[in-house]
Amino acid sequence: MSSIAKPKQFQLPRIFPRPKSHKGLWYWLATVDHKKIGTMYGLVAFFWFLVGGIEALLIRLQLGQAESSILSPEVYNQMFTMHGTTMVFLVVMPLSAAFFNWIVPLQIGARDVAFPRLNALSLWVFIFGTILMNISWFVGGAPNGGWFGYPPNSSLGFNPGNGITYWVMGLNILGVASIAAGLNFIVTIINMRAPGMHMMKMPVFTWMTLITSVLIVLALPILAVAGIQLTADRIYGTNFFNSEAGGDPIFWQHIFWLFGHPEVYILILPAMGIVSEVLPTFSRKPLFGYTAIVFAGIVIGFMGWFVWSHHMFTVGLGPAANTAFTITTMLIAIPTGVKIFNWISTLWGGSIKLNTSMLFSIGFIAMFTIGGLSGVTHAASPSDAQQQDTYYVVAHFHYVLFGGSIFAIFSGIYYWWPKFTGWLLDEKLGKINFVLMFIGFNLQFGPMHWLGLNGMPRRIYTYTEDMGWEDSNLAATLGGLIIAIAVLVFLGNVILSKRKKQNSGGDPWDARTLEWSIASPPPHYNFVEIPKVKHIDDWWYRKYPELLEGNNQNIKKQKIEVEDSSNVDESKIHMPDLSYYPLIIGVGLTIAALGVMYTFALVTIGLIMVFWGSIGWSTEPVNEDSKEHH
Amino acid sequence: MSTNVTIHHGEEINNSTGVSHKKLLMWTFLGSDVMFFGTFIATFMAYRNKSLNGPYPEDTLNIPITSVSTFVLLMSSLGIVLALHYLKEAKMGLAKFWLLLVIIMGIIFIGFQIYEFSHFAHMGMTPQVNLFGSTFFTLTSLHGAHVSLGILWLIFLLINEHRGNLNSGNAIDLEIAGLYWHFVDIVWIVIFALLYLITANDGVPPGSIPWIGGH
Numbered sequence: 001m002s003s004i005a006k007p008k009q010f011q012l013p014r015i016f017p018r019p020k021s022h023k024g025l026w027y028w029l030a031t032v033d034h035k036k037i038g039t040m041y042g043l044v045a046f047f048w049f050l051v052g053g054i055e056a057l058l059i060r061l062q063l064g065q066a067e068s069s070i071l072s073p074e075v076y077n078q079m080f081t082m083h084g085t086t087m088v089f090l091v092v093m094p095l096s097a098a099f100f101n102w103i104v105p106l107q108i109g110a111r112d113v114a115f116p117r118l119n120a121l122s123l124w125v126f127i128f129g130t131i132l133m134n135i136s137w138f139v140g141g142a143p144n145g146g147w148f149g150y151p152p153n154s155s156l157g158f159n160p161g162n163g164i165t166y167w168v169m170g171l172n173i174l175g176v177a178s179i180a181a182g183l184n185f186i187v188t189i190i191n192m193r194a195p196g197m198h199m200m201k202m203p204v205f206t207w208m209t210l211i212t213s214v215l216i217v218l219a220l221p222i223l224a225v226a227g228i229q230l231t232a233d234r235i236y237g238t239n240f241f242n243s244e245a246g247g248d249p250i251f252w253q254h255i256f257w258l259f260g261h262p263e264v265y266i267l268i269l270p271a272m273g274i275v276s277e278v279l280p281t282f283s284r285k286p287l288f289g290y291t292a293i294v295f296a297g298i299v300i301g302f303m304g305w306f307v308w309s310h311h312m313f314t315v316g317l318g319p320a321a322n323t324a325f326t327i328t329t330m331l332i333a334i335p336t337g338v339k340i341f342n343w344i345s346t347l348w349g350g351s352i353k354l355n356t357s358m359l360f361s362i363g364f365i366a367m368f369t370i371g372g373l374s375g376v377t378h379a380a381s382p383s384d385a386q387q388q389d390t391y392y393v394v395a396h397f398h399y400v401l402f403g404g405s406i407f408a409i410f411s412g413i414y415y416w417w418p419k420f421t422g423w424l425l426d427e428k429l430g431k432i433n434f435v436l437m438f439i440g441f442n443l444q445f446g447p448m449h450w451l452g453l454n455g456m457p458r459r460i461y462t463y464t465e466d467m468g469w470e471d472s473n474l475a476a477t478l479g480g481l482i483i484a485i486a487v488l489v490f491l492g493n494v495i496l497s498k499r500k501k502q503n504s505g506g507d508p509w510d511a512r513t514l515e516w517s518i519a520s521p522p523p524h525y526n527f528v529e530i531p532k533v534k535h536i537d538d539w540w541y542r543k544y545p546e547l548l549e550g551n552n553q554n555i556k557k558q559k560i561e562v563e564d565s566s567n568v569d570e571s572k573i574h575m576p577d578l579s580y581y582p583l584i585i586g587v588g589l590t591i592a593a594l595g596v597m598y599t600f601a602l603v604t605i606g607l608i609m610v611f612w613g614s615i616g617w618s619t620e621p622v623n624e625d626s627k628e629h630h
Numbered sequence: 631m632s633t634n635v636t637i638h639h640g641e642e643i644n645n646s647t648g649v650s651h652k653k654l655l656m657w658t659f660l661g662s663d664v665m666f667f668g669t670f671i672a673t674f675m676a677y678r679n680k681s682l683n684g685p686y687p688e689d690t691l692n693i694p695i696t697s698v699s700t701f702v703l704l705m706s707s708l709g710i711v712l713a714l715h716y717l718k719e720a721k722m723g724l725a726k727f728w729l730l731l732v733i734i735m736g737i738i739f740i741g742f743q744i745y746e747f748s749h750f751a752h753m754g755m756t757p758q759v760n761l762f763g764s765t766f767f768t769l770t771s772l773h774g775a776h777v778s779l780g781i782l783w784l785i786f787l788l789i790n791e792h793r794g795n796l797n798s799g800n801a802i803d804l805e806i807a808g809l810y811w812h813f814v815d816i817v818w819i820v821i822f823a824l825l826y827l828i829t830a831n832d833g834v835p836p837g838s839i840p841w842i843g844g845h
Contacts, residue, residue: 010793114651179662187654193646217658221666228768229673238757238764240673246682246761255669618786 012616018624019578022524030578032116033524037123038101039420044127045094051134052086053487055079057480060444064477066465076461077144078163082134084147085167088267089174090130092405096270097122097178099412100185100209102420106515106522107203109194109531114187116576117617118180124586126177132590133170136163143167146459148256149230151241151249156234162597165234168227169593175220175227176589182216185209194514196533200294203513203537204287207294208273211301212266219262226255235596250315257308265304267401268368269297271408272339275361278415279343280537281511282358283350289342290536296335296342303332313381314388322381329379336372340365356430360411363438367403371396374449389459392452398445410437410490418504422520426500429493436486444479447472506562512537516562523565525573576622585613656806660813663776667817670772674765674825679835681760687832690755692746699742700822703777706735707815710784710808720798722791729788729804732811736781743774762832766825773821776814783807 019026031037059079062071071079105113113119136142143163145154154164189210193202202210229240230252239245241252280287287293309317309325343365352358374396378384387393410433417425451472456463463469507516514531515522517539535541541548546555592606647654713728747767750756757767787804790796796803 010790010795115655183655183658183662186658187651191646191649191651191654197646217662218665221662222669225666225669225673228772232757232764232768236757238768239761240677240764246680247677247764248680251673251676255673258669615786 011619011621012612014616016580018620019580026580027578029583030120030580032112032120032576032579032582034101034105034113034116034119035420035522035524037119038098038103040123041094041101041126042098044130045091045098048086048090048130049095050487052083052091053484055083055086057484059083060477060480062461063463063473065474066467066470067462069462071461073461074141074144077459078137078142080459081143081146081167082137085133085143085171087401088147088263089171090133092267092401092409093174093178094126095409096212096267096405097126097181099205099270099274099409099416100181100213103416103515104185104188104206104209105192106419106518106526107206107513108189108192108197109514109527109533110188110192111526111530111575113184114192115184117579117582118184120579120582121585122177122181122184124583125173125180125589128586128590129170129173129177132173132593133166135594136166136170139166148260149252150256151230151233151252152243154230155241165231165597168231168234169596172224172227172231173589173593175224178216179220182213182220185213186217189213194531194533197538200291201533201536201538204276204290204293204297205270205273205513208269208276208297211297212269215262215266215269215301215304219259219266222255222259223263226252226259231596250312253312253315254308257311258305260311261308262301262304264397264400265300267405269301271364271405272297274408274412274415275343275364277513278357278361278411279346280350281415281509282353282355282361283347284353284510285346285350286512286537287342288345288348289338292338293342296338299335300332303328303335307332310379310381310384313378313384326379326381330376333372333376333379340369340372355414355427356425356434357411357414359431359434360407360414363434364404364407364411367399367407367441371399371401371403374399387452389457390452391448391456391458394458395445395448395452398441398448402445403441407437407441410434415509416515418508419515419520419522422504423497423501424504424508426493426497429489429496433486433489433493436482436489440479440482440484440486442479443482444476446479447475451476507539510543510557512540514539517542518563519565520562523568525570525575528563528565528568574623577624579617579620581613581617581620585610585617588613650802652802652806653809656809660809663813663817667769667773667820670765670769671820671824674769677761677765678829679832681762681835683760684834685753685755685759685762686834687762687829689833690750690753691826691830692749693826693830695742696746696822696826699739699746700818702735702742703739703815703818706732706739707812709735710804710811714801714804714808717791717796717801717804718798722797726788726791729784729791733781733784733788736777736784740774740777740781743770747771769821769825773814773817776817780807780811780814783810 019030021027028036028040058071059076062068062076062079101113101119105111134142139162141161141163143149143166145159145164145167149164149167152158189202189206229238232238233240233242233247239247241247241249243249276287276293306328307325309321310329313322313325347362354362374392378387378393378396414425414430451469454469456467456469463473504520506519508520509516514533517531518527531538535548543558543560544555545558588606588609588611590606591609592603595602595604595606645651709728709732713725713732716722716725716728750763755763755766757763784807787796787807790803
């Protein structure tokens with residue numbers, strides 16, 4: 001084919017030259033390297049973690065004492081709305097995405113994701129979406145309808161400012177980013193596994209990424225629809241949730257939670273994947289029940305679609321619906337329990353190394369179990385009627401999302417940090433970080449259980465002294481401050497360890513999966529040679545082949561080194577070139593979204609940018625030097 | 631370590647299933663789009679017969695006219711199959727002819743939709759007037775947006791075909807656009823069945839007194 005002289009491919013004339021250098025600002029703006037993109041996801045999401053944390057602290061300071069007036073009721077509403085929205089969409093999802101980006105291609109033995117430029121698009125759309133949503137603080141007030149935005153409270157009649165519209169537009173933009181990333185990772189995992197790595201030999205983290213991506217791809221469009229309907233109601237005067245015209249606000253609850261419940265599994269499944277990597281590594285034995293853990297993940301992802309109405313037990317859907325959703329919700333505890341017992345069995349009899357990463361993972365198991373058990377108590381609709389909209393629910397979901405997701409994410413940070421950077425984080429500071437966070441977390445959210453059972457409602461900005469809630473609230477506020485110190489210790493750890501730069505080598509933990517078989521940080525093409533996979537935990541069995549013969553005594557580690565990439569002729573390696581078109585499309589989408597709220601001119605400008613970016617993207621060759629790859 | 635291995639980042643090198651990345655991406659995206667349209671269709675069905683005031687479907691919908699545009703759109707699916715077939719056989723003239731015809735049929739469909747919308751607006755049916763208007767216009771206009779995007783895509787492919795950049799060697803690019811086009815057609819079959827055929831005779835909701843409202 002290549003012998004036939006081809007007509008020259010049309011290329012959109014460039015306004016800026018295509019960046020070439022692998023250094024400087026231009027490189028970061030135009031990179032398509034999954035590792036750099038993962039780093040940017042991580043940094044931006046961590047920034048929002050600090051912002052969301054400050055919002056949480058302000059909420060806690062306001063509630064620390066009865067009848068305090070640190071925040072006005074209006075600002076308080078904005079705080080809890082943005083705290084929830086930030087932590088879900090701007091922190092936990094993108095931090096998971098950071099790990100997907102960094103780790104999945106390395107774990108499956110690939111050079112990059114399937115669509116590197118689409119990956120960059122996800123990043124930029126995400127970043128501008130977060131900015132869009134937070135612009136609202138400065139132009140008339142942030143969103144204040146809760147992270148679930150129930151109408152009619154979020155309808156124009158009750159909420160005339162622009163805050164809710166910013167919230168919806170921001171969520172829709174973030175949804176585009178998430179869906180694009182989800183599609184990319186599904187294709188990457190299904191199609192780019194190294195030779196020999198069939199599905200049941202994939203690392204569990206990659207499995208959980210796949211399940212999460214499927215959930216993202218199927219659930220986020222539902223949120224997009226809800227968002228479009230609410231925006232249309234607010235801007236164009238349609239009637240979706242307008243009860244005066246027969247519209248039904250309960251319908252919003254159905255579609256929001258039809259998205260929202262799979263969403264909580266989107267938040268927790270990556271965390272489950274992380275601990276499933278950390279526990280076997282530091283127990284120095286294989287993950288107990290690999291197949292069971294994988295299938296439990298699939299079952300959770302599937303059953304997550306049949307439980308949404310447990311968020312609506314007190315709406316009045318009737319005993320039949322409440323019973324059905326009670327049963328499905330309780331059933332979903334089974335696969336979750338399967339995982340927990342498998343993790344505990346992984347620890348059983350292992351040579352456990354209690355470093356920071358492992359401590360966070362074990363903390364995850366304990367905290368997530370508590371959160372899971374309180375979840376079962378409000379799976380029962382009669383008991384939920386007592387708990388609905390109280391601090392008991394706040395305690396529950398912080399035990400699963402903070403004690404669960406965030407603990408696992410910190411575990412993952414400590415575990416993969418040497419792979420990201422090539423140097424180790426300090427263990428002593430790491431342990432201080434863990435202990436402070438563990439104490440602070442339980443001090444903050446433990447008392448909320450009984451606060452809730454004693455009747456303290458969610459989302460109230462203050463309470464009177466005679467309610468008897470002061471001591472518990474003060475404890476919770478102190479807990480929040482301790483968590484803040486723990487986060488500062490983590491930041492200090494990063495800064496001090498960066499100064500020390502204790503070299504980690506490629507495989508500091510004597511770990512199991514392919515990402516540890518290459519240098520740290522990996523070269524931009526990852527693997528010098530694509531590995532051929534024979535086993536689950538292939539890298540481990542390459543180091544300890546005797547284990548495969550059933551020999552468990554006096555194992556000798558084979559002299560096998562991580563891949564040396566210092567003598568590689570890089571001109572032989574064709575990686576995709578840089579591209580700034582994803583950035584242009586990201587900016588264009590955001591301008592268009594702003595325009596929907598303000599003026600049609602901005603929509604036009606935004607769409608022109610999107611069009612320009614798309615045409616430029618589809619006509620530029622992936623590699624400038626190899627024309628055959630389109 | 632041997633360094634003379636040519637290392638490519640290309641899909642041929644590393645492909646576990648044999649299905650190209652692009653094609654897998656399109657199928658996955660269509661799965662995502664099913665949820666998008668599905669939720670809008672569910673909204674329409676949930677709010678069927680719930681409008682408190684007219685105009686009702688029986689006052690507005692014109693089944694014969696929409697049947698014509700439906701027929702045109704469905705025939706365009708046949709057209710894109712033929713366009714792909716001839717492209718694969720490297721019969722470029724026929725391939726370009728059919729692709730052009732598909733584009734024209736898509737534009738005809740959009741033309742019908744514009745006519746329909748303006749006709750409805752003339753009769754006082756707008757997205758603001760009642761639930762039927764809100765649900766009908768969002769769903770059909772978003773479908774129209776999908777068709778329009780498809781038209782732009784096919785025009786782009788036709789230009790490439792004309793310049794010789796799209797040929798039997800990379801017919802997969804047209805095949806993927808075809809998947810999208812078929813999907814949009816299939817969604818229209820569902821929309822035509824539910825929003826037009828089933829709904830056509832819906833008038834004042836049974837059991838309600840229109841000037842008071844309620845169920």
